[in-house]
Amino acid sequence: MDCSSWINTSLDLNINPLRVHEEVPKEVESKLFSLGMPKFNVEECWESKRPVKEESSDLEEELKRVTAENKKLAEMLSVVCENYNTLRSHLMEYTRKNGEKETSPTSKKRKSESSNNNSICVMGTNNGNSESSSTDEESCKKPREETMKPKVSRVYVRTEASDTTLIVKDGYQWRKYGQKVTRDNPCPRAYFKCSFAPSCPVKKKVQRSVDDQSVLVATYEGEHNHPQASSQMEATSGSGRSVTIASVPCAAATQTLVTLDLKKSKGSNDSKSTKTKVDTPKMQQVLVEQMATSLTTDPNFRAALVAAISGRLLHNN
């Protein structure tokens, strides 16, 4: 996976050379300050180098050094990305294995359901991106048979409390086949089957949360055996809500709560605004902040960054 496709790690160091002799660009300064970097004055850096302006060889040397550091930084960043991707894939694999372990042979239908909530996402990011299929429709109709239990994930979607529809737009096409009022919740539960592919065994239950009526709880059972049909969905669904499900492992391991306020997207017709390739914008933000924090706590990185920026300024000049 190419990490650059979903997180822009570019430091965007191409600062306008015209402003070099004036002051540090406000956005750069505020960015560095927000990252916990001490305010530094490029002017001072520049001035401090002026006495040696005649010694061009020194400058060139310095330039080479800074360029090398810059290159090194870029390499470090790519290594960090690689490590992150490796860890992430390991985590996904572990989560999947854990899920299979927990969903293995259970004889009783309802007992298995209660112990099967192995994957919980609080959405925004719900899991609809599974590729493999473990059961067919027939096995779903005969839960007593010794079959692999379908993977179960849960997704929480924030909507307007006044919105009575139980539609969670997740990139797949669903056909409602039933609705039931359950004992523990006065709000009806809606039952959906994936209608994009006739053989797709995935089912979805949607019900409002008892605690918070503005939160829809969508429970997914099984895994899709076809690609995501988000484009079709966006064209056919009547709901204004739009959620693109990410393949973030629904993290029974981390139980990270990420909510997506769908009210914002409701007013907007731009379906792309909530559409991300992998993660939700909030997840991206969290990841970027984590990366920024880990990087800025490294004194070596700070020094290298200052050198890289000043070097770039010199280079552009």
Next chain:
DNA sequence: CGGATTTGACCAGCGC
């Protein structure tokens, strides 16, 4: 008119 949704009936698991 065909596909999607609604809704009452039916079935099966589970606890007592």
Next chain:
DNA sequence: GCGCTGGTCAAATCCG
């Protein structure tokens, strides 16, 4: 065994 409950079916209805 019986009643409760969740899940599914399928006829009726709706809607584009």
